[in-house]
Amino acid sequence: GIQVEQSPPDLILQEGANSTLRCNFSDSVNNLQWFHQNPWGQLINLFYIPSGTKQNGRLSATTVATERYSLLYISSSQTTDSGVYFCAVASLSNFGNEKLTFGTGTRLTIIP
Amino acid sequence: DTAVSQTPKYLVTQMGNDKSIKCEQNLGHDTMYWYKQDSKKFLKIMFSYNNKELIINETVPNRFSPKSPDKAHLNLHINSLELGDSAVYFCASSQEAPLRGYTDTQYFGPGTRLTVL
Numbered sequence: 279g280i281q282v283e284q285s286p287p288d289l290i291l292q293e294g295a296n297s298t299l300r301c302n303f304s305d306s307v308n309n310l311q312w313f314h315q316n317p318w319g320q321l322i323n324l325f326y327i328p329s330g331t332k333q334n335g336r337l338s339a340t341t342v343a344t345e346r347y348s349l350l351y352i353s354s355s356q357t358t359d360s361g362v363y364f365c366a367v368a369s370l371s372n373f374g375n376e377k378l379t380f381g382t383g384t385r386l387t388i389i390p
Numbered sequence: 391d392t393a394v395s396q397t398p399k400y401l402v403t404q405m406g407n408d409k410s411i412k413c414e415q416n417l418g419h420d421t422m423y424w425y426k427q428d429s430k431k432f433l434k435i436m437f438s439y440n441n442k443e444l445i446i447n448e449t450v451p452n453r454f455s456p457k458s459p460d461k462a463h464l465n466l467h468i469n470s471l472e473l474g475d476s477a478v479y480f481c482a483s484s485q486e487a488p489l490r491g492y493t494d495t496q497y498f499g500p501g502t503r504l505t506v507l
Contacts, residue, residue: 308491308492308493309492309493311493311495311496313498315431319478319500319501319503320498320500320501321480321482321498321501322498323495323496323497323498326495362431364433366433368488368492368493370490371435371446371448371488372447372448373445373446373447374490375445375446375487375488375489375490376488376489376490376491376492376493377435377438377446377448377488377493378435378493378496379435380432380433380434382432383431383432
């Protein structure tokens with residue numbers, strides 16, 4: 279099956295810093311989504327981004343599908359950005375439709 | 391105005407017991423999912439239903455049985471619980487069903503932390 283690796287696994291930053299999280303995948307995909315799991319465990323969908331670049335406030339994401347990677351940028355980090363960031367790619371399920379395969383996650387800690 | 395809700399939030403039980411987790415979504419979505427997140431935070435899909443019909447069934451033991459009474463509800467029943475079933479179980483929903491070459495944005499519930507003693 280498809281492999282989805284994220285880097286770095288852990289990242290500790292001072293409030294106000296910028297960060298770049300990377301997601302590499304081993305095969306071509308039709309879709310990619312980024313999620314944030316906050317310290318209380320809630321998973322929030324950040325971006326639906328099969329290709330190109332999208333921005334939402336201090337967050338932006340870029341997917342280069344032909345090179346099998348996606349990047350999530352966080353600018354001017356705030357403590358509320360802490361948590362685990364997952365990318366998830368669409369891969370073929372055994373029913374012939376697509377399922378989301380999640381990456382290994384990046385744990386981001388923002389220090390005040 | 392909770393979008394995807396799950397009950398209970400925490401579930402502690404003995405090995406060998408049978409338990410259920412309930413999920414409801416009020417987004418009007420057609421498709422619902424169950425995911426399992428293990429102790430290392432690895433998230434993996436288990437099942438998906440579209441309008442009460444099973445459309446994804448990953449390699450999951452037969453002790454796990456999803457049931458969808460209507461498109462707004464997807465429950466997960468687990469028989470003969472084992473220690474390895476301890477995890478956080480997430481329900482999710484999307485407006486449209488996944489097809490070959492297409493997936494829709496998914497919205498997750500708050501999770502149910504299951505601990506098997």
